[in-house]
Amino acid sequence: MDLTLLYRGPLASCDYDCPYCPFAKRRDSREQLRADRAALERFAAWAAAQTGDRLRILFTPWGEGLVRSWYRRTLSELSRLPHIERVAIQTNLSCRTDWLAEADPETLALWCTYHPGQTPYDRFLTKCRELDGRGTRFSVGIVGLPEHREHARRLRADLPPQVYLWVNAAEGHTYTDEEADGWTALDPLFPYSRHPHPSAGLPCRTGETVISVDGDGTVRRCHFVKTDLGNLYDGSYRAALGPRACPLAVCDCHIGYVHLETLPLYDVFAGGVLERIPAAGVRTAGAGA
Template sequence: MSAPMDLTILYRGPLASCDYDCPYCPFAKRRDSTERLRADRAALERFTGWAGRQSGDRLSVLFTPWGEGLVRSWYRGALVALSHQPHVGRVAIQTNLSCRTDWLADADLGTVALWCTYHPGQTPYERFLAKAHRLAGLGVRFSVGIVGLPEHLDDARRLRAALPGHVYLWVNAAEGRTYTDEEAGLWTALDPLFPYSRHPHRSAGLPCRTGESVISVDGDGTVRRCHFVRAELGNLYDGSYRAALSPRPCPLAVCDCHIGYVHLETLPLYDVFAGGVLERVPAAASGSGGLGRAGGLR
């Protein structure tokens, strides 16, 4: 019998459709066939059933679909079901928050969490803000973010001013964009952690928790160390992955995505996000001081 473990799982099934049309996303307005949606639902239900049976381990789960998951009932159901499992410490999902929020009333709010992204031009600002306030009123753990494009700066400032003070507003550096110090300063004034996103992180040969206590799983149950390294470690459902888990250096030159570099042991982000790594909620945002509106952690 395998020894108990604390395991963080990033799950990404076949879903690749989204209801938004963001120009910076390759999956904008993509539609999945009925067959693909059925396959995605079956894969997710298989994963949820497996996770529910792992009572000997301590699990944390982040759903990172290419598309928008919460408009699909099976993702909402999976979050609710896993949130009530005593061996699941956290279950979270990345979402554009276009879905309704009433389903959260059935979830354990001590376990479920949302990583929300605001996409200007895709949804009315007031509608998104109202949903964010609704989440806060319900007591849901969540963060809100935006892509750091110049045309988004005013929206980001308006959003930061209107969100509850304890809600962390993160800014992702736009892919392929180089920021001047002046530009970076504008974004850092909104998100004091933006400097971690500004530049890709050198990772080659450096220790990373992925492949040891963090894994990536696809719809077939194939286990990899993370979404960005294609080498397979085994399969989730036959248990073959467990023997492959061990400390290992990163094989890539750089890591430029938060869901990857947050796990680098050379960065302090497990301390920065203590208790909120999956939903991107800094520990300071959970305290009485919160995140300063002027941009400083306090």
């Protein structure tokens, strides 16, 4: 079986407190952290055992995973398994980078977000340069708020030209055409993020070749459709896999709409869907307007 898994365990603690973040952050207790570690280790053991399948895994924690040793170790270990095609995680890049020496750079990738006001710019940029020096695959992004424009321009100027700088449309923010053009000058793919995508009744890869998994092993088609498809660990989800239309009116998150078959994003991000890295030849370096 060829399968993409979006894993989100119970971890919810984060070392950042971004005012625009749609996720409710909290401090996890020691018991909650132990539960998250146990859930992650169970998932990793399952993934390691699926030697007859071809897997791609994206970790999408509510909080920041890479400040926890069990996430760093899990990514490194999974990256070295021959049946794991890609393992990636969304991160604010606040962790150290030396652990990447234990990972396979051909398999592991990072989806990094810069949050102005939460970390010094030079510190974040240094981490990016460390990733580049290690040969780690990574993309870098920012939320498209007006107060972030200069930070984004600076990032585009300072990052290596081959590193994709993406811009997420801010939740609840309406962009004028002029504003959108400014962001598109930095990220030529920003138009895909600007408006929610109509999805009701349209074919989507989620629920067929892409699934969402929580810490208990409950399988759903994606993070945004709550209908259970079974459980990962007893294998009951497999009988439920198949082509199905989206039941929601719109899809407004990249980790959801990237899988819509009506959009060309599997071609745009060929080889880098999980880490949000466009295929070679796709124009991603904007003019920096």
